[in-house]
Amino acid sequence: DTAVSQTPKYLVTQMGNDKSIKCEQNLGHDTMYWYKQDSKKFLKIMFSYNNKELIINETVPNRFSPKSPDKAHLNLHINSLELGDSAVYFCASSNSRQGYNEQFFGPGTRLTVL
């Protein structure tokens, strides 16, 4: 059973387009995240949601808008895509009430903007 799943796995699109990435977790966790991994493999937090509420919103252009319809889902919508948005985007989840917020990551979505 997949714990954290993301779709699509690969996304190739033109500059200026709008795209969405979906994420679902079946671990019963209360917190979900979006991370961006650049070409040098540096992984950086973008957003954090706890029980569907936005907790962390790092310095991310407002073209990026996360949406959490329920605790098991956190989607990422990106408007007016730019070349610099090309990266691998990882969704993750954790249980904030247990342990040390150890994170379970999805397989990633490789976004290429042409």
Next chain:
Amino acid sequence: TQLLEQSPQFLSIQEGENLTVYCNSSSVFSSLQWYRQEPGEGPVLLVTVVTGGEVKKLKRLTFQFGDARKDSSLHITAAQPGDTGLYLCAGPVNQAGTALIFGKGTTLSVSS
């Protein structure tokens, strides 16, 4: 600003060799986590260290948390090709304690 510095950035060794990867910060962390990421996949948690001076072992991997909780190390004994991957250390972001700040990683390649 919290930062985690990892060294070395790249490591290429032969099967059977030992190695140590370092994760250092000028900030105190309440805990540190180590992840391994293989190509095309997301990071997978290896261990969490929470007490200064703590040592944890996971088969051939030994993790240590510095006494002052500002640094950690990962030692691999008798490396195997299956140990190949990107090793990342991570700690909680400030007081939020939920999201993680990551080091830039150590890419390990073990050849047979």
